[in-house]
Amino acid sequence: MTDNTTHTRPDLPFEQRLQYLADRVEIQDLMVRYALGQDLHQAGDNGVLEQWDTVFAPEATVDYSAAGGPPLKDIHYRALVDVMRGSDGSMSGLLKWQHFQGVSAVDMDGDTAVARTQHLHTHKGGTDGQGWNLIETGFFVDRLVRRPEGWRIVHRTLEIIWMDSFPTV
Template identity: 45%
Template sequence: MTLESDVRYLLDRFAIQDVIAKYGLGQDLHQGDNEDQNMLAQWAEVFAPDAVIDASDVGLSAEIGLAEFVDFMRGKDRKRDQGLGRLFGLWQHREGHATVTVDGDTATAISPFFHTHETRDGTANVIHTGLWHDRLERRAQGWRIVHRRLEDGFFNTFQRIANPHDLVERNPADR
């Protein structure tokens, strides 16, 4: 490899990592009670318009388009009580650092994810982990995911504790 090819790889890798991170922002900037549920505001910088998503590991089809995926997440009318918003009121999405292989104007990436959700009724928290397997292409607008496959890790539900600070052992001198 040359210095020029090394620098090109690093720039591509940073750009791809940003694309993967923006997926989580597309979710998190549109929390359950926000009026704005249009994740496509960020996801236009993540997915190619013709992207295919395989979410069969969690019960969806292996070949759905971006609009259908957003419908699943936020409902066809993008209302806060539709799609998964009817179940969850708050969430946080962390997309891990990807391993990236670049081959000219195409790339593959595998990245871990850690997603947390609070149920709308506030009684439980849900953690979902897994891996994203992405195929990307360099388009005129930059790197975009053209195919994404979700590999399910696990879902766990935890009872919500009213005051988690009560769990922390206090210094006996403070009692």
């Protein structure tokens, strides 16, 4: 991230600082809609694109290789739905989940931005009659562009800080 964000420039006109705040709120809403796309669609409901199509630009790619190796590097965001939600997808053994997104640190340069957003993702699963929980922490690093329909992610990189699982009682 750079250090040339509008919020660190009190010498800019009030209107520019106000626009920065409006843009930040819109970008933060994108981050929440991404998580809502995951969390509102559980128990076999794979309709995450209802939200994700309002988060990502049509040409957007994601790099989730931190979670699953080279096949997840720079794939189209719609392909990620199959990787996660398909019959053998990474979420196929999960019973419930919730994705918490932190407040984004955002650097803007006109109609482009870079956002780094903390996340805490919780998952409840079961294998052979044994319950377990999985927690993942990390960041999403997003490149965004302002479009006529609003801010959209054009590329997302997943960074995992740590992940752990533990049995349920």
